[in-house]
Amino acid sequence: MANYIPTTPAEVQEMLGAIGVKTIDDLFAEIPPELRLQGDLNIPEGMSEPEMTRKLTRLSQSNETVDDKVCFLGGGAYDHIIPAAIDHLLLRGDFFTAYTPYQPEVSQGTLQCIYEFQSLICGLTGMDQANASMYEGATATVEAINMATAQTRRNRVLVLQTVNPEYRRVINSLNTPLGAEIVSVPFEDGVVDPAKVHEMLNNQVAAVVMQYPNFLGCIEDIEKIAEVAHEAGALAIVVANPIALGLLETPGKLGADIVCGEGQPLGIPLSFGGPYVGFLASKKALLRRMPGRIVGKTTDIDGKIGFVLTLQAREQHIRREKASSNICSNQALMALNATIYLSLMGREGIREVAGQCFQKAHYLKRELAKVDGVTFPFTGSFFHELVVKIPNARKVLGKMAKHGVFAGIPLDNWFANLKDCVLVAVTEKRSKDEIDNYCNLLGGFING
Amino acid sequence: MAEPLIFDLSKDGCRGFTLPALDVPEVDPADHIPARFLREELPLPSMSELDVVRHFTRLSRLNHSVDIGFYPLGSCTMKYNPKVNENMARLPGFANLHPQQPEESVQGALQMLKTLEESLAEITGMDAITLQPAAGAHGELTGLLIMKAYHRKKGNHKTKIMIPDSGHGTNPASCSMVGYEVVNIKSDPRGGVDIEDLKSKLGPDIAGLMITNPNTLGLFDENIGELAHLVHSVDGLVYYDGANLNAIMGWTRPGDMGFDIVHLNLHKTFSTPHGGGGPGAGPVGVKKHLEAFLPNPRIQFDGKKYRLQTKCRESVGPVLGSLGNFLVLVRAFAYILVNGREGLKNVSAYAVLNANYMMQRLKKTFDLPYDRFCKHEFVLSGKGLARHGVKTLDVAKRLLDFGFHAPTVYFPMIVEESMMIEPTETESKGTLDCFCEAMEMIAREAAENPDNLKNAPTKTPVRRLDEATAARKPDINYFQKPE
Numbered sequence: 001m002a003n004y005i006p007t008t009p010a011e012v013q014e015m016l017g018a019i020g021v022k023t024i025d026d027l028f029a030e031i032p033p034e035l036r037l038q039g040d041l042n043i044p045e046g047m048s049e050p051e052m053t054r055k056l057t058r059l060s061q062s063n064e065t066v067d068d069k070v071c072f073l074g075g076g077a078y079d080h081i082i083p084a085a086i087d088h089l090l091l092r093g094d095f096f097t098a099y100t101p102y103q104p105e106v107s108q109g110t111l112q113c114i115y116e117f118q119s120l121i122c123g124l125t126g127m128d129q130a131n132a133s134m135y136e137g138a139t140a141t142v143e144a145i146n147m148a149t150a151q152t153r154r155n156r157v158l159v160l161q162t163v164n165p166e167y168r169r170v171i172n173s174l175n176t177p178l179g180a181e182i183v184s185v186p187f188e189d190g191v192v193d194p195a196k197v198h199e200m201l202n203n204q205v206a207a208v209v210m211q212y213p214n215f216l217g218c219i220e221d222i223e224k225i226a227e228v229a230h231e232a233g234a235l236a237i238v239v240a241n242p243i244a245l246g247l248l249e250t251p252g253k254l255g256a257d258i259v260c261g262e263g264q265p266l267g268i269p270l271s272f273g274g275p276y277v278g279f280l281a282s283k284k285a286l287l288r289r290m291p292g293r294i295v296g297k298t299t300d301i302d303g304k305i306g307f308v309l310t311l312q313a314r315e316q317h318i319r320r321e322k323a324s325s326n327i328c329s330n331q332a333l334m335a336l337n338a339t340i341y342l343s344l345m346g347r348e349g350i351r352e353v354a355g356q357c358f359q360k361a362h363y364l365k366r367e368l369a370k371v372d373g374v375t376f377p378f379t380g381s382f383f384h385e386l387v388v389k390i391p392n393a394r395k396v397l398g399k400m401a402k403h404g405v406f407a408g409i410p411l412d413n414w415f416a417n418l419k420d421c422v423l424v425a426v427t428e429k430r431s432k433d434e435i436d437n438y439c440n441l442l443g444g445f446i447n448g
Numbered sequence: 449m450a451e452p453l454i455f456d457l458s459k460d461g462c463r464g465f466t467l468p469a470l471d472v473p474e475v476d477p478a479d480h481i482p483a484r485f486l487r488e489e490l491p492l493p494s495m496s497e498l499d500v501v502r503h504f505t506r507l508s509r510l511n512h513s514v515d516i517g518f519y520p521l522g523s524c525t526m527k528y529n530p531k532v533n534e535n536m537a538r539l540p541g542f543a544n545l546h547p548q549q550p551e552e553s554v555q556g557a558l559q560m561l562k563t564l565e566e567s568l569a570e571i572t573g574m575d576a577i578t579l580q581p582a583a584g585a586h587g588e589l590t591g592l593l594i595m596k597a598y599h600r601k602k603g604n605h606k607t608k609i610m611i612p613d614s615g616h617g618t619n620p621a622s623c624s625m626v627g628y629e630v631v632n633i634k635s636d637p638r639g640g641v642d643i644e645d646l647k648s649k650l651g652p653d654i655a656g657l658m659i660t661n662p663n664t665l666g667l668f669d670e671n672i673g674e675l676a677h678l679v680h681s682v683d684g685l686v687y688y689d690g691a692n693l694n695a696i697m698g699w700t701r702p703g704d705m706g707f708d709i710v711h712l713n714l715h716k717t718f719s720t721p722h723g724g725g726g727p728g729a730g731p732v733g734v735k736k737h738l739e740a741f742l743p744n745p746r747i748q749f750d751g752k753k754y755r756l757q758t759k760c761r762e763s764v765g766p767v768l769g770s771l772g773n774f775l776v777l778v779r780a781f782a783y784i785l786v787n788g789r790e791g792l793k794n795v796s797a798y799a800v801l802n803a804n805y806m807m808q809r810l811k812k813t814f815d816l817p818y819d820r821f822c823k824h825e826f827v828l829s830g831k832g833l834a835r836h837g838v839k840t841l842d843v844a845k846r847l848l849d850f851g852f853h854a855p856t857v858y859f860p861m862i863v864e865e866s867m868m869i870e871p872t873e874t875e876s877k878g879t880l881d882c883f884c885e886a887m888e889m890i891a892r893e894a895a896e897n898p899d900n901l902k903n904a905p906t907k908t909p910v911r912r913l914d915e916a917t918a919a920r921k922p923d924i925n926y927f928q929k930p931e
Contacts, residue, residue, distance in 0.1 A: 003791050004528050004719075005798045006876040015805040015877060024797045027804055027821050028699050030668050035700050042570050046788025049532050056782060060541025062556035064549070073546045076769065083465045085501055087538070093515030094508035097529050100725040102521070103844065103854050105908040106512035108451075110724040113507060116454050119926035123491040129924050132725070135582035138769035166769045173743070173765030177593060177626045219485055247477065249487045262769075272557050273547035273770025274582065275727030287922070293725065298918035305450045306910035310918040326585045326621035333723030340504055343454050344464035346494040355477075356470050362480065363472035381481045401550055409548045432471040 003046070066270060070434045071406045074385045074425025075215070076137060076164050077273070078265045080243065080353065081429050086267050086340045096333055100293070104308045105300075110332060111307035114295040117335045120342050124245045125259040126252020127281035132293035133335040134327070137262030138170040140278030141209065141239055143325055144260045145175050147282065147289040148207035148235040156181045156204040160192045160225075162214035163239060165414035171209075180206075190216045190378030190387065194224035201232035207258075211239040212251060216411075217385035217423065218378055219248070226255030242266055242279070242338075244383045246354030258282045267341025268334055277334035287311070291325030356428035357384035360435060364426050367439040373446040377421055385425040387411065391446055393420040399445045405438055451506050455926050458493035464500050491927060510909045511724070512853050518879050522825045522856035522868025523616070523664055525694045525716030530786070533719070533779040542778050547770050551755060558754035561771065562747050564781045565731075571792065572690070572710045573703020574733030578742045579772040584691060586767065587711030587730025588622035588658075590743060593764040594709060594734060595656050595685050596626055597741040601762065604683060606655035612641050614664045614860045616689060628655055635862055639818040640669040646678065654682050660689035661705065662696070664860040664868065665818055666803060666825035676706025685709060685738075693717045694872065695800060695823035698793025708735050717795075718780035729776040743767045798873035799824040802880060806871055809884045813891045817863050825870035827863050838894045840865040842901035846893070849907045850886040 007015075012024070021027060028036075047055070071079040090096060094109060101107030101114075114132045121130035134140035145157055157175065159168055161184045172182055185192050185200055185208075197208055208229040214220045226236035237258045238251040243265040245251075251259045263277035264270070282290060288311070296310035345353060361384040368374045368388060375389040390396050393410055400407035408422035415421070426435065477486060495503070512519065519526035537543065545554055565577040581587040592609075599606045609628045611619045613635055620630045631649050636642040641659065657679045662668045669675070676686045688702040690712040697717065702710045714720050715728035722728070734742060744763040745756040756771075787795065800823050807826040811819065815829040830840035844854035844867070856868040871880055893900045905911060921930040 003787065003794065004530060004874050005794060006874065007798060007801070011877040012801065015801055019801075019804045019808050024801050027800050028696075030670050030821065031696070031700050032670055032673065035673060035705050037698060037700055037704065041698050041789040041792065043567050043784065043789045043792075046791040047785050049786065052782055052785045053532060053536070055785065056536050056560075056778070057539060057541075059556045059560055060539040062559075063541045063545055064553040065540050065544035066546050066549075067540060067544050069553075071546055073548050075548050077547055079546065081467065083497075085464075085497055089501065089504045089508070091534060092505065092508040094511045094513045096534075096721040096723050097514035098511045098724045099519070099521060099524055099526060099722040102856075103512070103848060104913050105845070105905050105910055106510075106848050106853065107724075108510035108909050109507040110511055112451065112453070112510075113504070113724075115924070115926070118924055119453075119455065120492065122925045122927055128928060129922075135586060135727075136769055139582070139586070139767075164769070166766065169766050170769060173593065173767055174589070174625075177596060179627065219481060223484065245487070246490065247486065248481075249485050253487075254484075269543045269775075270546045271543055272545035272554065272774040273772070274768070275773040275776055276770075277727075294922075294924055296918040297923040298914045300911040300913050302911055304910050306913045308913045308915050308918050310915065310922060310924065313919070322624070326589060326618050326625050327583075329583045329585070329726040329728055331582075331723075331727045332725035333721070334727055336504075336724065339454075340500065342492055343495055343500045343503070344497060345492075346458075346462065346464055347490050347492040348463060348494060349465055349467070350492055351490060352467055356467065358477055358480075359470055359474055360472055362475055381485070383481075398550075401553065406546065406549060406553075428467060431468075435472070 066406065069404050069406045072408055072424050072426060072438065073406050075409045075423055076166065076262055077270055078425055078427050079270060079429055080265055080427050082267050082269065083344045085344060086337060089340055090333060090337055095336060100329065101309060104306065108306060111295050113336050113339055114332065115297060115307050117339045118295060120339060121279045121281050124242055125240060125281045126250025127259050128284040129287055129290065130279060130281035131290050132295055132330040134278030134280050134292060135331060136274060136276040136278045138167040140260040140280045141167050142171055142174045143280055143291045144237045144258045145171060145180060145207060145209065146325065147258060147286055148237060149180055151286060151289050152206040152233065152235065154204055154206035155179050156183060157207050157209060158183050158185050158197060158200055158205055159209040160185045162187045162192055162216055162220060163209055163211045164215045190218040190380050191220050194221055194228055197225050198228040201228060201234060203233060205232055205234040207235040207237050209237045213241060213244055213383045216378060216387050217382040219381040219383065222251060223254040243354055243357065246350040247358055258286065263338045266338035268337050275331060275334050277331040277338055292327045293330050353428050357426065360428065360430055361386060361426040364435050367435065371439055371443040384427060385423060387421050388424050389421050391420060393422050396445045397422065400441055403441055405441060407438065451503065453926060454493045454495065454503060457495055457499055457503060460494055462494040462496045464495050464497045517851050518875060518883055519853040520855050520869045520871055520883065521853060522870040523691055525870060525872055527719055527872035528874035529719050529721040530783065533782045536782045537775040537778050542775060555754055558747055560781055561777065562749055562754060564777055567784050568712060568731055569733055571697060572733045573701030574710055575736040576739040576742060577731050577733045579731045579777055580743050580768045581730035581732055582768055582773050583726060583728045584711060584713040584730045585618040585622060587732045588618055589625055590732045590767050591687055591709040591711050592622055592626045592628065594738055594741040597762065597764050598685060598738055599655055607653050609655050610646065610649060610657045612659055612663065613862050615658065616664065616691060619658045619689060639665045639667040640671060641675055643671060643674065646675065650678060650682055652682055654684045656685040656687055658687040658689060660692050662692050662823035665827050666822040667818060667820065668823055672705045691716060692824060695796055697796040698789065699796055708738060714776060714780040719783045720776045720779040727773050727776055729773045729780065795873050802871040802873060802875060806869060806880050806884060810887055813888050825868060827860065828867045828869065829863050830865040830867055833894045836894045836898045838898050838901050840867055842904065843890055845912065846890045846901045846904040847886060848905040852883055852886060
């Protein structure tokens with residue numbers, strides 16, 4: 001109905017005349033009749049813009065959002081405060097209607113943003129180099145593992161059981177077809193004992209994959225684990241939460257060779273799971289193993305500073321089947337989203353976001369400790385997410401949702417031995433009142 | 449003057465955003481986290497909100513984009529991105545959903561996804577769709593995993609995939625990622641697949657054929673039915689790279705041509721913005737006999753409620769940490785709703801009209817290696833300019849001076865000095881004429897004043913960049929000076 005085609009009927013005739021055919025159909029004549037679609041596609045007639053808007057608005061309103069409720073859900077995606085300025089900049093057509101910067105002379109905006117993104121990721125993670133971004137956290141981890149198996153020429157990969165179970169599923173789908181053997185390392189008290197990793201290491205192991213803080217919220221001893229990995233000639237891959245890195249020591253200083261993860265916490269809306277942005281950064285020795293786009297700084301023939309896609313000899317459009325990955329895009333717009341977020345928040349802002357997350361999560365824990373029936377299965381350090389054990393957890397979560405609180409993620413989705421355990425995240429966005437209300441409601445439902 | 453980096457704009461004490469004050473009693477992190485896990489330095493910039501806004505606004509003005517001008521980048525389908533779709537992706541009821549919310553709280557989102565799956569299945573002629581893959585290359589990987597799972601289940605020992613020499617670079621790279629060997633198939637003099645070459649390489653070890661139709665020359669392969677039949681005869685599967693679907697939508701369907709697996713690029717055909725290189729979405733469709741292998745979770749509707757089904761034993765497993773690039777899918781859904789069945793058919797009609805119109809005009813000035821009706825794009829060769837010492841790259845750079853983006857150059861590799869031009873349906877005849885005039889003027893310049901091309905561009909924010917030094921001494925991180 002509405003359409004985005006500017007050509008007038010008179011122009012169509014003129015164009016057909018220039019081509020030397022009578023109708024547009026003639027241009028499709030070479031499609032054999034038996035392959036031609038007979039009749040129309042079985043989809044509805046087009047709609048006008050206001051009709052479509054009304055339909056989608058209604059559909060969207062049948063969902064309950066994290067703003068209709070109060071959100072204590074985490075597990076890899078977090079409900080942070082997002083500065084308004086970000087979206088105004090993302091809506092500039094010069095950014096979102098451009099494509100991969102194949103012609104750098106007319107793509108300096110996108111290229112410089114990516115260079116800034118790469119540098120920010122290096123600063124946060126303590127790594128030497130980062131790429132222009134990956135699809136999201138899980139697939140970034142898959143690529144990190146590919147880098148490690150290629151570099152070490154080994155195929156076994158130890159993945160701690162405390163790594164996001166959704167990531168572990170994706171790793172199983174995508175890394176095993178290439179011959180990687182994925183072995184999971186069990187945890188105790190919310191973390192993996194480095195001695196256990198040591199026990200399972202040998203000269204077949206390419207890498208140890210760990211998460212920081214881990215999926216259960218606990219701060220894993222990535223320093224010790226990296227150390228034992230290195231002793232066995234394996235690489236240390238750390239999946240990190242970039243907001244936690246506002247408070248926590250860089251994985252780089254603690255011995256990581258590759259740091260990857262999910263950039264959603266950096267000002268990207270929850271979006272029911274995407275689009276997000278993955279990041280991937282590594283130590284210098286792994287530069288030629290990096291997949292995807294990388295932007296470098298250089299000069300033009302007049303000596304003026306400029307930016308280009310570089311080290312392209314690694315990539316699919318040059319190397320075809322010998323490329324370091326098949327990836328050909330990145331998530332440029334979402335990387336830009338993260339870059340603007342980090343610029344607005346800045347050094348003090350990110351420290352404060354991380355600090356408030358830490359404070360509010362610890363406040364929640366102190367308050368929950370006062371609620372009869374609530375226990376904490378794990379004793380270690382945590383950042384902004386923790387596991388809480390609640391009698392009849394699923395039933396209680398259902399009641400909490402009815403009373404306006406998304407209270408947490410039931411962990412028996414993935415861990416059979418964590419029945420009645422719930423993963424609860426607290427960001428800087430939660431107020432004291434919301435946390436107090438959470439504890440009161442929970443106490444009422446457990447004991448009521 | 450070059451725009452400074454955020455790090456050079458940083459001023460200690462500046463803040464670009466103020467958080468609400470902390471309202472809970474504070475504890476000392478050092479009492480709860482061992483000191484070796486607490487960081488001291490945090491090398492981020494400090495900027496005011498206005499400085500941030502100006503910085504990124506100024507940077508945006510250094511880009512070419514669809515909103516500024518013609519972007520005939522072949523195989524990328526740089527069509528207009530309707531503004532209303534941006535509004536739809538920002539509806540709070542879509543944008544503010546957590547991926548782990550209870551199913552009953554996201555019924556509208558699941559309904560949208562299911563309906564989109566059904567629309568894409570109808571458009572492609574396939575039986576089932578997964579919306580998970582985040583990009584075209586990711587869709588290829590998913591499709592090939594499905595192919596591998598199929599052969600494993602049947603006990604087939606397959607090691608090789610056939611790909612025409614005109615195929616996209618991602619095709620062979622994706623094959624390598626699932627451990628398949630690539631067998632290149634030659635093109636015939638009409639630009640289609642050389643059937644004899646394919647026959648000579650066909651054998652029991654062939655897992656499948658990966659092909660786009662129309663191909664990267666913009667030409668429809670009339671023999672596709674026979675090609676599919678041949679591959680099926682050795683129990684191979686036929687894979688459709690949907691990068692070029694904008695040529696045939698509503699006219700013919702991959703499913704009817706004999707394809708078993710299809711991936712689509714929603715950021716091409718279905719107008720979701722390219723975003724400077726992403727995010728995209730690369731849904732995959734399959735015929736019934738492959739449905740069980742699709743990634744899980746699958747969205748199911750029991751007549752009352754939408755549910756996520758994760759227990760599919762034969763599934764290749766999830767390929768992404770979520771159900772897909774959801775807000776990209778919302779935009780594509782909005783596009784399909786507005787266009788409807790006639791609109792989508794018109795999209796391809798006008799895309800093909802525009803491409804043929806330009807081709808007829810430009811073939812008078814440039815070499816056209818395959819002179820037959822094209823579909824949504826066509827490939828010219830700049831080899832005729834060699835006598836003036838000018839290359840295709842120079843033509844591309846000179847076009848930038850005229851305010852146009854360059855075509856895709858040096859791809860497909862089977863055409864010497866190639867220029868791949870895809871106008872899309874959303875460009876007016878006036879724009880096409882202006883571009884053709886510029887191309888003709890550049891051809892004249894090549895003969896009369898070749899330095900105009902060799903020195904181009906001169907009117908862009910920067911001129912030709914030193915890519916060799918960039919690769920030899922990589923400066924890719926502000927905090928590390930190149931060696």
